[in-house]
Amino acid sequence: MDKEGLFTTIVGSWPLSNNTENMVRIFSDLIDIGIDYPCYPQLISMVSQFLSPLAKSVNQLEEKDERFYLSDDFKIPKNSIAVEYGEFINEYFNKRPSLLEKIKGTKACLTGPLTLASEIILKGEIAQGIKPRVFSEPRGIMVDWVVDKFAEIMKQVGRAYNDLGIDIISMDEPLLGVLVGRKPLFHSEDFLVEILNKSISEIKNLSSIHVCGRISPNLRDILLQTNVKILDHEFTTNEKNFEIFQKEHFEATDKILALGSVKSQFGPEHGNDINDYIEKIDFLESYIKKAINQYGKENLIIKPDCGFLPLKDTFGEDKGYEISIGKVRNMVKAVNKIK
Helix, strand or coil: CCCCCCEEECCCECCCCCCHHHHHHHHHHHHHHCCCECECCECCCCCHHHHHHHHHHCCCEEEECCEEEECCCCCCCCCCCCCHHHHHHHHHHHHCHHHHHHCCCCEEEEECHHHHHHCEEECHHHHCCCCCCCCCCCEHHHCHHHHHHHHHHHHHHHHHHHHCCCCEEEEECCCHHHHECCCECCCCHHHHHHHHHHHCCCCCCEEEEEECCCCCHHHHHHHHHCCCCEEEECCCCCCCHHHHCCHHHCCCCCCEEEEECCCCCCCCCCCCCHHHHCCCHHHHHHHHHHHHHHHCHHHEEEECCCCCCCHHHHHCHHHHHHHHHHHHHHHHHHHHHHC
16 A cells, blocks of 8 residues: 555544444544544453453453463464454444545554563463563563464454454554563564564554554664554654654655654643643644654654543543544644645
């Protein structure tokens, strides 16, 4: 797929309760606002979305009090998990085919193998001899074969989403920003490249990876070595990322930078009303033009920094959603002014 230049998408999560009615509401609002590549609304934890159904299929994986425990090696289930989220998109447009004309394509999100493995607490014999680092107990992220198995599992999901015709399939790997500083924790750089490539290897359209926080030069170089097409990062809350990425990293390559353009995680401030939390269109226009000058319009996708799910706890559903959708609406208006 050729670079289109300056289209819009979102990261995925929203501050509403998890039900079909809310998924339809959000998806419809995104299309109405003018998002080019709307993503299915992610209304639960990115971890439990995949590990909970896996625990029902794998006897060695147990879910208890929202934590996950692995006691032994396991066989990967033949059927892909969590495919219903991708199927939601097709079902939505089967009922509303005329709305397909209003978008450029669709997006779905996965949770990366490193992040999933980091949530796996090892117990029994497979935990023997593993010295905890960073975490207080042995975790799956510390063991190569566990990470590799989750890469295979997410490869299956990527294939299923690809077969559903989804255009952008994005892998959320928030842990990578913590794992890779001057040097990687737990694994070699070559292993990380191999794992990320395996996870997205069945995605034939646009593969993407979303990593939160400040990106180290080392992590940037690892991501640039992978086959991932879209590098998706926060910029408004981590402006140092402007110094990390340069135009030459995307020029004459098939890679694109997804630029975080509105803040997605923040707390309430005394005396503020809803509009005070929503970036103004003129500010966003100037901010996006800054990125265009640095990276080139053809190398950019415009989207929020991260998902909006945390606003559910800080503002409540009604106010959190109104703020979130207001931010996305102004983001699209700013991009349209530039176009």
